[in-house]
Amino acid sequence: MPGFPQLLHTAIDTTDCRGLAEFYRELCGYRYRPGDAPPEDGPDDADWLVLVDEAGTRKLAFQQVDRLERTTWPQHDVPMQMHLDFTVGSPAELEHQRGRAEKLGAELLLDRTDDEHEPLYVLADPSGHPFCLLVR
Known part of the structure; x- marks a missing residue:
């Protein structure tokens, strides 16, 4: 146990x-x-x-659920509350997965690919939940 x-x-x-x-x-x-x-x-x-x-x-x-208020992140009127992080192995894979996510209905919220230590995108899924794609 x-x-x-x-x-x-x-x-x-x-x-x-x-x-x-x-x-x-x-x-x-x-x-x-x-x-x-x-x-x-x-x-x-x-x-x-x-x-x-x-x-x-x-x-x-x-x-x-009957009703879901979409987050207003990065403003805090309606907070994010939680998000999912997904990792990929390279900057090229990051770009590929961003494109796939957007084709599936995701919306780009933040592009932080210029960060040399942790390049990432923050996207929203079709229900508005933020998630990150980042290079591990």
Whole structure:
């Protein structure tokens, strides 16, 4: 029995559960946990979805909410509250992944690629949650 609690996954509120799950599934190469894939026929009324990595480890979950106020970051009227950080191996990969994220529906919030110690982009996912892409 471990002496500390273990993180299961990070849950993200959204007004479009399937849409946001699809964004991160495509961006990160995750897959749905068994039973969460989109239905073959009929309505998709998912209000809780989980994405897992190749080993089946839970990574992200998405919870349907009726209302979600988009952050105004970098202004603090509506704070960020949390964000995800994703790393890549090189500046070229950083540019590639920024382009992929934007094609999937992300919006650029901050370009800090001129920082020689930690070049990064801050983007917002389609629900407005900020996330960073940075060179490790």
